[in-house]
Amino acid sequence: MKKVVAILLSVLCMCACSADPDRVNQLVEKDSQTDKTKEEAKDTIVSFVGVGDNLIHNSIYEEADREAGAEGDGQYSFAKMYEPMKQDIQNADLAFINQETILGGDELGLSGYPTFNTPSAIADDVEAAGFDLVNTATNHCLDKWQTGIDHSAAVWGSKEGIIAAGTYTSQEDRDTIRTIKRKGITFSFLAYTYGTNGVIPEYDYSVAYFDDATITNDVKKAKEISDVVIVSAHWGTENDFMVNEEQQHYAQLFADLGVDVVIGTHPHVIQKVEWVKGSAGNEMLTVYSLGNFLSGMLEVDNVLGGMISFDFVQDHESKKISVQNVRWIPLVTHYEGDAADIMNTRHNYRVYRLDAYSEALANKHGLNGYEGQSVTIAGLQEKTAAIIDDQFLKEEQK
Incomplete structure (x- = not known):
């Protein structure tokens, strides 16, 4: 193609050079700019979104x-609950969700708070919504003991294209680093939890807990077989918007080890996003808590969540991969019901982007009037702005 362009330009020069040399220079410059644009377009971009607790x-x-x-x-069908978010999730090359509650096997009896067991059918709808990465390392992962972990592993393992990490069925399974490939880039996925509500696992391999030596070894292995390391961190203090010391410690450890991104869950409220600088001068994107995604919790702070969106960009020349275009998108868990009997009347569950949520829906939220609470778009926006730095709320970041 370049040879053809060169021949054409030569002809143009012969015909027009003496008459209009500036015109020829413009054509050459335009062709050069076109080539440059084509070269720049060769950067590989893998888009990512992550949401919080599927509680x-x-x-x-x-x-x-x-x-x-x-x-x-x-x-069971949960599809309508995820429907408002489906396009955002499916449009991403990689999508993360925290499966807060164990899929322990319906035959054991389904249950809610405080000891959960979620219908296995939810995995079908999580898959259909477009999720690829599922965290299973939560404080509720032992609610149905090792039996639940084994069943959960079988369910998620049957979903082609989904990888789940954080709970394991054998030592060999625990030693196997989860990887997934997109556009020629290999991503490792690690997951850890701070604890399991005092329940002690039957086997050492069952649950990946936070531990400096274990994490150091896991990250080292992951970096040997992948281009990018993503960590799911189930940490923090429930219902606290502030980051605690344990989160700070492990965020720094992950950064020092060269992890690329940490996605945090567990507090059930949103927490800040920041870049943590590692000992090698690298910067790691740290999302401390995305809050809840889908849940029936009874505080306005708990129905406000977030979706993190960003791109992994691989430079076509250096092959270096960076995280760019980071954006926090506020979410709201909607449900309706009678405030006087909210425990027994919650229904019509949906998850919406806050920018797609209407005042009419907000007025119908079941928390309006419950213990003096009110759900307003302005209030949810104000809380988001108080926690999330403005740089991550802008439409465009480079």
Whole structure:
């Protein structure tokens, strides 16, 4: 192509040079700029989105039961709950979700707070929504003991294209680093939890807990087999917008080890986003808490969540990969019900982007009037702005 352009330019020069040399220079400059644009376009971009806690209270799976047909028939559909977010999730090359509650096996009996067991059918709808990375290392992952972990692993393992990390069925399974490939780039996915509500696992390999030596070894292995390391961190203090010392310690450790991104969950409220500088001068994107994604919790602070969106960009010349275009997108968990009997009347669960949430929907939220609370778009926006730095709320960041 360049040879053809050169020949054409030569002809133009012969015909027009003496008459209009500036015109020829413009053509040459335009062709040069076109070539430059084509070269720049060769950078590889892998888009990423992540959401917080898929926290399935009994009112949620009871609605999913009704959605799938006759109540009590063992069929469940959560699809409508995720529908408003489906396009955002499916448009991303990689999408993360924290499966807060264990898929322990329906035959063990479904349950909500405080000891959860979520219908296995939810995995179908998580897959259909477009998620690729699933964290299973949570404080509720042992709610159905090792039996639940084994069943959960079988369910997620049956979903082609999804990788789950954080709980394991054997030592060999625990030693296997999860990887996924997009556009020629290999991503490792590690996951850890601060604890399991005092329940001690039957085997040492069952749950990946925070531990400096273990993490150091895992990250080293991950970096040997992948281009990017993503960590899911189940940490922090519940219902606290502030980052605690344990989070700070492990964020720094991950950065020093060369992790690229940390996605935090567990507090059930949103926490800050920041770049943590590692000992080698690298900068690691740290999302301390995305808050809840889908849940039936009863505080306005708990229905405000976030979706993190960014790009992994691989330079076509150096092959170096950087994290760019970081954006926090506020979310709201919507449900309706009678404030006077909210525990028994929650229904019509949906997750919305806050910028797609209407005042009419906000006025219908079940928390309006419950213990003096009110759900307003302005209030949710104000809380988001108080926690998330403005640089991550802008439409465009380079």
